[in-house]
Amino acid sequence: MTQNLKHREALKSAKRIVVKAGSKVLVENSGRPDEKQLNLLVEEIAQLQNSGGEVAFVSSGAVGAGLEALGMDARPKEVQDLQMAAAVGQICLMSVYADLFRKNECRIGQVLLTHDGLKDRERHLRARNTLLNLISNRIIPIINENDAVSTEEIKFGDNDVLAALVAILIDADALVILSTTDGLRDGDERVSFVEEVDEGVLELVSDTTDKLSTGGMASKLESAQIAAHNGVPVVIADGRKAGVLTRIFDGEDEGTLLFPKEGNISKRKRWIAFFNRVEGHLIVDEGAANALGKGNSLLPVGIKSSKGDFKIGALVDIQTADGEHIARGLVEYSSDDIQKLIGQKTAGKSGEVIHRDNMVIL
Ligand code: GLU
Numbered sequence: 001m002t003q004n005l006k007h008r009e010a011l012k013s014a015k016r017i018v019v020k021a022g023s024k025v026l027v028e029n030s031g032r033p034d035e036k037q038l039n040l041l042v043e044e045i046a047q048l049q050n051s052g053g054e055v056a057f058v059s060s061g062a063v064g065a066g067l068e069a070l071g072m073d074a075r076p077k078e079v080q081d082l083q084m085a086a087a088v089g090q091i092c093l094m095s096v097y098a099d100l101f102r103k104n105e106c107r108i109g110q111v112l113l114t115h116d117g118l119k120d121r122e123r124h125l126r127a128r129n130t131l132l133n134l135i136s137n138r139i140i141p142i143i144n145e146n147d148a149v150s151t152e153e154i155k156f157g158d159n160d161v162l163a164a165l166v167a168i169l170i171d172a173d174a175l176v177i178l179s180t181t182d183g184l185r186d187g188d189e190r191v192s193f194v195e196e197v198d199e200g201v202l203e204l205v206s207d208t209t210d211k212l213s214t215g216g217m218a219s220k221l222e223s224a225q226i227a228a229h230n231g232v233p234v235v236i237a238d239g240r241k242a243g244v245l246t247r248i249f250d251g252e253d254e255g256t257l258l259f260p261k262e263g264n265i266s267k268r269k270r271w272i273a274f275f276n277r278v279e280g281h282l283i284v285d286e287g288a289a290n291a292l293g294k295g296n297s298l299l300p301v302g303i304k305s306s307k308g309d310f311k312i313g314a315l316v317d318i319q320t321a322d323g324e325h326i327a328r329g330l331v332e333y334s335s336d337d338i339q340k341l342i343g344q345k346t347a348g349k350s351g352e353v354i355h356r357d358n359m360v361i362l
Helices: 003-011 035-050 062-069 079-103 115-119 121-136 158-169 216-229 244-249 267-275 286-293 335-341
Strands: 016-021 054-059 107-113 139-145 174-179 234-238 256-258 278-284 303-307 315-320 325-330 359-361
Touching: 003 256, 016 035, 016 158, 035 054, 035 079, 035 244, 054 121, 054 158, 062 079, 079 107, 079 139, 107 115, 107 121, 115 121, 115 158, 121 139, 121 158, 121 267, 139 158, 158 174, 158 216, 158 267, 174 216, 174 244, 216 234, 216 256, 234 244, 267 325, 267 359, 278 286, 286 315, 286 325, 286 359, 303 335
Parallel strands: 016 054, 016 174, 054 139, 107 139, 174 234, 278 315
Antiparallel strands: 234 256, 278 303, 315 325, 325 359
């Protein structure tokens, strides 16, 4: 059996499922929630849930719905106005969901998360517990970024990352990212599966930006890769196509499937590598790259340069000179101190710039 068939078959027994739908799937061009479309999607989610699945639903569309409700035709430039739109739109969306899920005899709960919240170890565990508790009580969590208080600018595409993090957080069996194309395309052809999101794959996508979304396929693939690297298979599919979820979980060849990676990253290392935001980059030489691959810590002698302004404990990406990402880890020194240490044999008392226990090889 081919790998694709094997992984498609496995989706039939996926129980815990995260479904993410983007703004363009959920709202009309004006931003108004598209009730017909939402109805189709809710029916499908309800069906998955009622046949024994455990579904968590990550829904975008708050900003779009808010723009419409406030009569704004263009996406505002100021962050505070976007946050206002999100606050208004979130309720519009939820009131539509409340009606639709009630009709389908499903209970729902709203969970608004922030990326920063998931980074804090205790809140991270708290979020996990809340989500698992909702799910085990057969309540569907409807999740969005808490845009109104988020300190990061609201970037469309963020919900793709959020969905991947939620999938890891609750140990989902599968993640479905619904957008307005049926997955990745190579010219006119749909790409049925992707083993690894590499340069060749990224070359196939060109990102687009408009009023409601700038997420684009590149951001979807990168987010999907986070989940896949943590063992969660991901399908990117067309959310406007009737019956799409049912077909995916019947094992049919729908959308683009990203294969899950085998192998076990510890929960702590997952948290380090994927729930923190990358704040800088260290470029290392070949010797260091090889040493990291063998499980060693990063010493200053192998660092060629440091980019970004970060403090002790920040997450940084480790790259080779030709831009290949090889690892990610928490630094023992600030960027200022690293500048001074570059090229030295060891770094002060702790010796290393990133300890191997705080590093994940990608
Ligand atoms: N959280 C934003 C919203 O609900 C969307 C972010 C995204 O589309 O990725 O409008």
